[in-house]
Amino acid sequence: MANVILPSGKTVEMDGGALLSVLQERGETAAAVVVNGQLQDLRDPLPSAGEARAIGLDDPAALEVLRHTASHVLAHAVTRLYPGAKLAIGPAIEDGFYYDIRFPEPVNRDDLPKIEAEMERIIKDDLPIERVWLPRAEAEALLAEKDQAYKLELVQEIPDDKISFYRQGEFTDLCRGPHLPSTGLVKHVKLLDLAGAYWRGDAARDMLTRVYGTAFPAAEALAEHVKWREEARKRDHRTLGPELDLFSIQNEMIGAGLVLWHPKGAAIRHQIETFWKDEHYKAGYRLVVSPHIGRARLWETSGHLDFYKDGMYAPMDIEGQEFYLKPMNCPFHIAIYKTHTRSYRDLPIRYAELGTVYRFERSGVLHGLLRVRGFTQDDAHIICRPDQIEDEVLACLDLTLHILGAFGFRDYKVALSVRDPEHTEHYIGSDEMWEQAERSLVRALDRKGLPHTRMPGEAVFYGPKIDLHVLDSLKRSWQLTTVQFDFNEPERFGMAYIGDDGQAHRPYMVHRALLGSLERFFGILIEHYGGAFPAWLAPVQMVVLPVTEAEIPYAEGVADELRRAGIRAEAWTKERKTLRWLIREAQVQKVPYMLVCGAREAAGGVVAVRLRTGEDLGPQLVASAIARVQEAVAARGVAL
């Protein structure tokens, strides 16, 4: 007898058979059932012994099944509305699902409600969803008859003799499942977006239309998700950036993917850079500066012209010599290292640079500050002995968590990319080096208590790496930090240090960037804070607002005093506007502190302090207002 736990928590004993009828008898609903850790359909027979657990619709494990079924409902609706539509793939994804379809006619966003309405009909009809196994020949014949070339291609890659299909009403789709037992269980579904996508992600193949949607077990969760999307839209750095006068990108005049940092954006960048440099000096790094271009020889030696040419701009001719714009800083740092014979006593050497690099990105992938063609990496290269690598990686992680923590990033996900064990010949460096490097990465992560996901085959050819992703205030994940071993360049440049044995040895080199690039990081920060930068970063920390023209001299005096105290302050005296107008403007500009100066304040030598949050602190001495900002700046928190 098999012991089955139902969603209600009750258990039943079953001797084979399918769970669906049992659930129906007891008035319970479920999405699927877990048997031996595997999800399967409620209509599938259970084993005659062992344990099974029915997954309720609101169980997190059911979400993927729900969305996958929703994608089938979408495909079903599309085949009704657009006879001749060719279906490709339709998986559940992180917060929804999509289906790639070749439509017989162009569709656009305005068509989504119509498709959604048809989906609602299919859901309302509560069609049973049943699995059908077909022998290969029949499966291929069926798909050929339905003229579903993409599905046919997929079937031809399936090694099995029996092919799994799912049927709901008149619609049948190739699918491995599992699925909900009927369409009626897909209750809260919404189509969100439309985009192009290549068949199998291959630019040489057909362009399909990808329809994005999402589904939730409860209306509230769906509404919340829609609200979340709206919130993310409002925080878009491409809107906030120009609105707050932080940066601009001018394709026609300057060039695509090239960023102009306006004074306010540059002020924020300056704060980030100063903080970054201070912390790097404290952590034992030495800051270096390298040029923007270098001779072809350099890039030949580094191997960039072999492996990275597609990402580099065409060479320029200077007095008959070829020069390239730098896509990376490492060759320069190595060249600095090589100016002396280095002793084992000199190591580790840590060179850091806010180095501006230029990389070719296809026009279509450029995206605000997040994907640009010219950017400043917060780069560093650590050159050390084998016995030092674990401590160096650990110190790197310490510095990373310290610096990212200052921006309020406290949730991390770490990916460890290592070799594909099947094809170690594709990688440079000895087995010993790979194993030692991986060990040092794993131990350092363990010592920091950072769980990681090991990803075989994800490493680049020259060394293993860890990538650190942070979650922002909207719980979106961004890859920022990368710590990457390089077994290639030390070899190519013949880097060496003299060991205690008097012999030359090859050092280990680690590339690392904590923030990634300042441009991208800035874009992420804008969205993370929704444009309301904490006091330590705010381009204008305090504005002094005179109530009438009579208080202008007083307001200017206050602003001077604030600036002398090191505060970024402005007196808004040029506009003869009402206080209401000035307050609104300061709110829109998201200035943390507003200091109102009327006749009362001027007479008393105080300012009335209003916070961006709307909180009114009442009259304060200028000195105590100063103390308050300085405290907030020192704390680097979001509290004002």
Next chain:
RNA sequence: GCCCGUGUAGCUCAGUCGGUAGAGCACUUCCUUGGUAAGGAAGAGGCCGUCGGUUCGAUUCCGACCGCGGGCUCCA
């Protein structure tokens, strides 16, 4: 690069079933001296993305190009 969408004043957008355009904000001037999220009035501002086609006439219709936005495996 490719698919879909889109391009009208500095910004956000309306409009013209083909007769060369309008609002709000911003800007300039004037009035208002105002106490915690927009005081009032007037003015200025446009090759209606570019090039070509149809037409007596194109910002509007058609085509091409350019720019911008969403997206381009999270594999049945």
